[in-house]
Amino acid sequence: MLLDLAPLESGEKLLFLLICMAGTLASLWFVFSRMTRYRLIADTPTAKVRSAPQGYVELIGHVIAGEDGMLDAPLSGRPCVWYDYKVEELDDDDGRKRWRSVRSGRSQHWFQINDGTGTCLIDPEGAEVSSQHKHSWRGHSAFPGGQSLDSNAVAAFFSTQIGAGQYRFTERLIFEHEQLYALGHFHTVGGGRDQLNIKDAVRDRLRSWKRDPEQLLERFDSNGDGKISPDEWQAARLAAEQEAQQEQQHLHALPSMNVLTDPQASRMPYLLSTHDETQLIQRYRWLSAGCLLGAMLFFWFFLEVLLAN
Structure with missing residues (x-):
């Protein structure tokens, strides 16, 4: 064998075998999961809002604020249409430092996209969101300041992970007018479509x-x-x-509204991203390759431990 492993007791050998097998299976699961997303993004044609079929579709458009208007990001105070944030504290437990989550949150406010042919409401609940704007910084208080900074100063300040302190702040944002890639369940409500029993x-x-x-x-x-x-x-x-x-008459009088929501099906993921389609395809392709490499390494270790004397 390639590795010169020290002799292992039967209990240790069994533990290592279980760890390697669990790692192999987990890596293979991620391979198929990322490959599914890669194939869906690559194979699903982009629909236009005006003519999109009812069901699972791919849309690309520019972000517009929803009926609630613009939101304020909880940590930086920047105006946005969606946010996800996390506050962590550096915990020194018996000399072992690790980040412990203090609080986190995610926006559930609806926003819109427009692709030039029509407007579609986006419900972010249940979506896998990947944003180009992810910022991380540190401070000495669990409640960061900086909300009085102007937009240019904030953008420069949060462009990289900087600063020092026992608290780490991470924020992901989607801004108005950004291009958004969306893959989910499209349906049209109102306009006489809803029939009351x-x-x-x-x-x-x-x-x-x-x-x-x-x-x-x-x-x-x-x-x-x-x-x-x-x-x-x-x-x-x-x-x-x-x-x-x-x-029923009131429902018939409602205007038509296009809505994109979570398909709530394991084989049909709900994806929202401000990365373009080409970047997403490349990302999931590399993730699949990385997970496959991980599965091969775990399986190799499994064989090395299994055949070790």
Whole structure:
């Protein structure tokens, strides 16, 4: 064998074999996971918002703030449409230094993209987000300052990991007007597309009214005897049907809105990235190759330990 390993006891040998096998399997899982993303990005054609089919699509457009407007990044205070942040503290435990998470968070506010043919709302919940703007710096307090800096100074200050201190701050941001690559579940709502099940809507309303007997009596007990007669119950049913019809008319009057969300399927990842498509393809190709190399190394170590005397 290539490695000259010292003799191992049976317990140690079994432990090393289990570690190597676990590493091999984990690396192979990452190989297939990254390869799946690579093939999806490479093989899925880019759709236009105006003519995109309902279902799993690839969109590329420029970012626009959502209905909530611009957000303020929690650590740097920079205006953005999406953020992800983490605060860590350097923990010195028995002379072994490691970073311990203090707090973290991620924006769930919707934003939009426009590709020149139409606008699509983006729901970031559940998405794998990769941003070009990832900044890390250190400080002496768990709550960083610097929010009074102008935008140019902030951009220069956070361009690299600088400073010293026991706290480390990491922030990933998406800015308005950036180009965004999106791969997810596309669907159009409103514009008369949403059909209300009248029968179910009536049943739900009547059930809700029955949970509040006082309100039901006040509204439909026409003779004031403190009970709902069959005729009065029929009046309640007619009122529920009228409200359901009004809700259906309201749905028909809503404008059309295009929405991209998480497909919630393991084989169909939800990806959002400010890197362009070519960069993403290269990234996942190299990640797949790296994970495959890792799997081969772990398997080699497994054989070396297995065949060692």
